[in-house]
Amino acid sequence: IACLCEKGNKQNDLFSDIQNLQMSSKILVGKCSNLTLIVMVGLPARGKTYISRKLTRYLNWIGIPTKVFNVGEYRREAVKHYSAYDFFKSDNEDAVKIRQQCALAALRDVKNYLTEEEGQVAVFDATNTTRERRDMILEFGAENGFEIFFIESVCDDPNVIACNILEVKVSCPDYQDCNKTDAMDDFKKRIECYRMNYQPLDPDQYDKNLSFIKVIDVGRRFLVNRIQDHIQSRIVYYLMNIHVQPRSIYLCRHGESQQNMQGRLGGDSGLSTRGRKFAGALAEFVEEQNLKDLKVWTSQMRRSIQTAEALNVPYEQWKALNEIDAGLCEEMTYEDVRERFPEEFALRDQDKYYYRYPSGESYQDLVQRVEPVIMEMERQENVLVICHQAVMRCLLAYFLDKSADEMPYLKCPLHTVLKLTPVAYGCKVESISLNVDAVNTHRDRPEEVKRGPSILIRRNSVTPLTSPEPNKKPRMEGLDDPIIREVTPAQLTLCSASHTTLGCLICPALSSCFS
Amino acid sequence: MNVTEDSTEQCGNSLTRELTQNPLKKIWVPSSTNGLPERHISQRKVCMTNCPTLIVTVGLPARGKTYISKKLTRYLNWIDVPTKEFNVGQYRRECVKIYKSFEFFQPDNEEGLKIRKQCALAALNDVRQFLTDEGGQVAVFDATNTTRERRETIIRFAEQNGFKVFFVESVCEDPDVIAENIVQVKLGSPDYIHCNTEEAVADFMKRIKCYENSYQPLDEELDRDLSFIKIIDVGRRYLVNRVQDHIQSRIVYYLMNIHITPRSIYLCRHGESDLNIKGRIGGDSGLSARGKEFAKALRQFIQSQNIRDLKVWTSQMKRTIQTAEALGVPYEQWKALNEIDAGVCEELMYEEIQQRYPQEFALRDQDKYRYRYPKGESYEDLVQRLEPVIMELERQENVLVICHQAVMRCLLAYFLDKTAEELPYLKCTLHTVLKLTPMAYGCKVESVCLNVDAVNTHRDRPSNVDVSRLPEEALLTVPDHH
Numbered sequence: 001i002a003c004l005c006e007k008g009n010k011q012n013d014l015f016s017d018i019q020n021l022q023m024s025s026k027i028l029v030g031k032c033s034n035l036t037l038i039v040m041v042g043l044p045a046r047g048k049t050y051i052s053r054k055l056t057r058y059l060n061w062i063g064i065p066t067k068v069f070n071v072g073e074y075r076r077e078a079v080k081h082y083s084a085y086d087f088f089k090s091d092n093e094d095a096v097k098i099r100q101q102c103a104l105a106a107l108r109d110v111k112n113y114l115t116e117e118e119g120q121v122a123v124f125d126a127t128n129t130t131r132e133r134r135d136m137i138l139e140f141g142a143e144n145g146f147e148i149f150f151i152e153s154v155c156d157d158p159n160v161i162a163c164n165i166l167e168v169k170v171s172c173p174d175y176q177d178c179n180k181t182d183a184m185d186d187f188k189k190r191i192e193c194y195r196m197n198y199q200p201l202d203p204d205q206y207d208k209n210l211s212f213i214k215v216i217d218v219g220r221r222f223l224v225n226r227i228q229d230h231i232q233s234r235i236v237y238y239l240m241n242i243h244v245q246p247r248s249i250y251l252c253r254h255g256e257s258q259q260n261m262q263g264r265l266g267g268d269s270g271l272s273t274r275g276r277k278f279a280g281a282l283a284e285f286v287e288e289q290n291l292k293d294l295k296v297w298t299s300q301m302r303r304s305i306q307t308a309e310a311l312n313v314p315y316e317q318w319k320a321l322n323e324i325d326a327g328l329c330e331e332m333t334y335e336d337v338r339e340r341f342p343e344e345f346a347l348r349d350q351d352k353y354y355y356r357y358p359s360g361e362s363y364q365d366l367v368q369r370v371e372p373v374i375m376e377m378e379r380q381e382n383v384l385v386i387c388h389q390a391v392m393r394c395l396l397a398y399f400l401d402k403s404a405d406e407m408p409y410l411k412c413p414l415h416t417v418l419k420l421t422p423v424a425y426g427c428k429v430e431s432i433s434l435n436v437d438a439v440n441t442h443r444d445r446p447e448e449v450k451r452g453p454s455i456l457i458r459r460n461s462v463t464p465l466t467s468p469e470p471n472k473k474p475r476m477e478g479l480d481d482p483i484i485r486e487v488t489p490a491q492l493t494l495c496s497a498s499h500t501t502l503g504c505l506i507c508p509a510l511s512s513c514f515s
Numbered sequence: 516m517n518v519t520e521d522s523t524e525q526c527g528n529s530l531t532r533e534l535t536q537n538p539l540k541k542i543w544v545p546s547s548t549n550g551l552p553e554r555h556i557s558q559r560k561v562c563m564t565n566c567p568t569l570i571v572t573v574g575l576p577a578r579g580k581t582y583i584s585k586k587l588t589r590y591l592n593w594i595d596v597p598t599k600e601f602n603v604g605q606y607r608r609e610c611v612k613i614y615k616s617f618e619f620f621q622p623d624n625e626e627g628l629k630i631r632k633q634c635a636l637a638a639l640n641d642v643r644q645f646l647t648d649e650g651g652q653v654a655v656f657d658a659t660n661t662t663r664e665r666r667e668t669i670i671r672f673a674e675q676n677g678f679k680v681f682f683v684e685s686v687c688e689d690p691d692v693i694a695e696n697i698v699q700v701k702l703g704s705p706d707y708i709h710c711n712t713e714e715a716v717a718d719f720m721k722r723i724k725c726y727e728n729s730y731q732p733l734d735e736e737l738d739r740d741l742s743f744i745k746i747i748d749v750g751r752r753y754l755v756n757r758v759q760d761h762i763q764s765r766i767v768y769y770l771m772n773i774h775i776t777p778r779s780i781y782l783c784r785h786g787e788s789d790l791n792i793k794g795r796i797g798g799d800s801g802l803s804a805r806g807k808e809f810a811k812a813l814r815q816f817i818q819s820q821n822i823r824d825l826k827v828w829t830s831q832m833k834r835t836i837q838t839a840e841a842l843g844v845p846y847e848q849w850k851a852l853n854e855i856d857a858g859v860c861e862e863l864m865y866e867e868i869q870q871r872y873p874q875e876f877a878l879r880d881q882d883k884y885r886y887r888y889p890k891g892e893s894y895e896d897l898v899q900r901l902e903p904v905i906m907e908l909e910r911q912e913n914v915l916v917i918c919h920q921a922v923m924r925c926l927l928a929y930f931l932d933k934t935a936e937e938l939p940y941l942k943c944t945l946h947t948v949l950k951l952t953p954m955a956y957g958c959k960v961e962s963v964c965l966n967v968d969a970v971n972t973h974r975d976r977p978s979n980v981d982v983s984r985l986p987e988e989a990l991l992t993v994p995d996h997h
Contacts, residue, residue, distance in 0.1 A: 221757070
């Protein structure tokens with residue numbers, strides 16, 4: 001580091017010096033957090049998969065490589081055709097054996113993910129309703145040095161359960177040949193098969209030394225036992241803030257600004273004439289939506305506030321929603337930047353997510369800055385967020401589970417509202433253009449750009465990755481068969497450039513994956 | 516002076532109000548040309564509800580209720596939620612000048628009961644005044660509140676006044692923890708000023724007994740409609756019921772992250788930097804020769820302290836990283852610890868700021884906490900930025916934070932419970948380490964100067980803060996530099 005003081009102030013040197021610095025700090029610091037295995041617990045239709053997937057999406061977005069391992073999916077691979085609930089009877093010996101094998105196969109993949117594939121958190125999504133099964137998992141965790149954290153969902157409200165069954169069970173592959181009533185009926189009997197042997201987590205005696213959170217009645221109450229570290233604390237906080245009330249989230253940018261028209265980055269200019277027209281159109285749109293209790297949020301930049309003003313409703317300003325700080329490049333056009341800071345310009349195209357403007361911010365910084373907004377959005381119901389291009393891309397990446405690599409290239413055009421409605425395990429998106437012309441501010445990923453080295457992940461600097469697709473296992477004959485990982489065509493199309501750090505380690509078609 | 520936006524053009528059927536930028540905080544607000552108050556907009560604050568919150572502690576004596584009350588109050592005030600605690604024990608001490616013995620607390624002591632009830636009501640009255648008339652947002656009602664009857668009284672009181680209620684119960688049966696509590700905070704209480712240790716402990720244990728028989732803990736079933744958190748065994752387990760809103764969610768998160776394991780927090784700035792010597796603010800320069808000396812001295816100091824499992828944190832600015840590098844131990848970089856962004860004033864000397872932006876310079880002296888540099892930040896912004904750092908500091912044990920002047924002031928203000936007015940003027944000199952050790956209800960501070968010379972970067976508030984002041988008056992308190 002002595003060399004850091006002696007070198008000149010050339011931006012590029014500093015950039016790579018800091019890069020090296022960070023790399024060396026990272027090596028010195030070592031692994032910041034332990035590998036964690038989250039274990040879901042609960043009867044069917046209690047929201048375990050919903051929680052697993054949502055939590056995984058959140059953790060990946062804040063930069064913690066996380067993956068879900070859903071045992072039900074392993075079972076569907078192993079037993080191609082589901083006949084009826086009898087499969088789940090505890091006296092059905094063949095079935096019990098298969099289910100056990102599936103759990104073990106999933107755990108094997110968990111181990112692989114956490115030890116070989118640089119995963120940090122694995123979510124083991126299954127009922128795990130017996131002490132026997134959980135003890136087995138605890139042993140597995142102890143053998144491999146994984147921290148174990150249980151998330152149990154307890155709910156006895158028949159309405160909630162019926163609703164769950166309708167939303168996600170009736171349409172699942174198991175029931176594709178059934179009508180709704182039969183499916184509902186069969187599933188309820190399936191639940192009964194588990195209920196008889198269900199041993200909930202017992203905080204007073206048997207499980208008092210385990211780390212877990214019991215989510216009761218969809219978040220009405222929580223019992224939290226022995227949180228061990230930072231990641232468990234964040235998980236608990238997240239789980240306590242999410243809800244399942246139906247609602248919609250509207251994301252849009254401010255109306256076209258004067259700087260937009262000049263092709264300039266950043267700044268704090270006001271709306272152009274067309275921008276003001278958009279604001280008026282937005283007001284009409286909001287009225288038409290006829291929403292109950294809409295919260296409107298803006299940044300603290302003039303263009304976003306002016307847009308909100310046209311709505312004539314109360315709104316809240318968040319500094320955290322301000323556009324990405326382009327530092328020395330503020331208010332320049334892209335041509336200016338290319339001329340004055342050619343190296344910076346090239347660096348940004350190499351790795352737009354990690355690239356930090358000189359004296360400014362990166363998308364990675366933005367994610368950290370915007371996280372409290374996401375947390376509050378989870379708490380809220382109907383919200384309209386009037387923000388900026390880079391910020392909107394960050395928010396969108398969270399809701400639509402986009403990776404760090406995709407995020408800076410998400411299309412967020414001016415004068416278009418995205419309406420997001422949570423549905424089943426994901427989010428429905430409707431894109432509504434309000435038919436007011438505007439300049440296009442989107443810059444696509446340049447074609448022949450050589451991918452730069454990926455900068456090491458620092459904790460508290462975040463790196464979203466797409467929640468990886470669940471592993472589809474080939475049908476197993478026996479437990480001792482080696483699992484051959486084949487990349488099916490289906491997997492290839494799913495494998496976007498986002499999987500650079502993780503997926504491509506196992507994906508042979510590496511070079512052709514870059515879009 | 517920032518110019519108002521252009522004309523109020525009508526677009527469609529809506530009228531866009533003019534926006535002006537508040538010169539102090541650089542917040543865009545609609546200009547109140549027609550005299551209407553700006554009720555339509557608000558800057559994001561933690562407590563967005565108009566509904567004040569009454570936090571009610573519950574638990575036997577020596578369960579940490581006052582510790583939690585004071586700590587929570589300190590945290591909430593730091594994140595800009597006006598909070599105050601009301602300790603009924605203190606009201607009782609006002610009322611009954613001399614404490615005789617535990618008999619005062621016996622359940623059949625009618626005189627005692629009467630006085631204690633009056634004290635509770637007096638405290639609630641002050642709560643009402645604070646939340647309704649004095650702009651308070653959260654009141655912490657610190658008492659045992661161990662009976663359902665007492666809690667129902669409080670709930671009715673809250674309903675009548677439009678306050679939300681959130682209970683914080685502390686349950687603990689570990690005799691070691693209780694004994695330690697008694698030693699740390701009870702023995703030194705005014706009640707036991709005339710007793711020796713054994714007498715005090717014996718009396719206090721009997722006092723606890725007086726409450727035990729009538730103690731009705733919060734119950735999952737009976738109290739299922741109340742909002743509360745039950746803290747069991749000093750944070751080993753929590754039961755959280757019906758969190759109603761954002762502030763309650765934040766309170767729960769905070770309570771789940773704090774601990775009482777003994778530890779120390781070391782705060783210091785980077786070593787003297789090249790820009791420091793030139794009297795320039797901000798920037799990202801490296802250490803001066805003396806700064807490097809300090810880094811070495813810091814290394815020796817840390818080694819001499821013989822700290823178990825010390826975590827070292829820095830910002831992402833060169834000068835703090837260089838300082839940490841000299842320690843030869845692993846460290847973590849936090850962008851959140853970066854120095855306050857002085858926007859257009861970055862790398863300027865105070866003299867230059869006075870010359871180019873005299874009005875900004877004056878505004879800053881008028882309200883240094885809320886003043887935001889043009890295209891930069893305010894102390895208020897800093898606090899928001901630093902909140903995750905504080906949260907993680909609470910989780911950790913021994914930590915050394917190598918940061919910057921404004922940042923260190925914010926962190927220090929949190930630990931030492933300083934107000935927004937005091938915060939920007941806290942003295943955080945170069946080459947001095949502050950060792951903070953939690954003790955009783957507060958924090959012990961030891962200031963360790965590492966005997967390496969450095970410039971002074973502290974600028975006091977000048978007496979004349981008026982925009983019309985002369986440059987000499989503005990620059991009166993600028994510290995010496997090259």
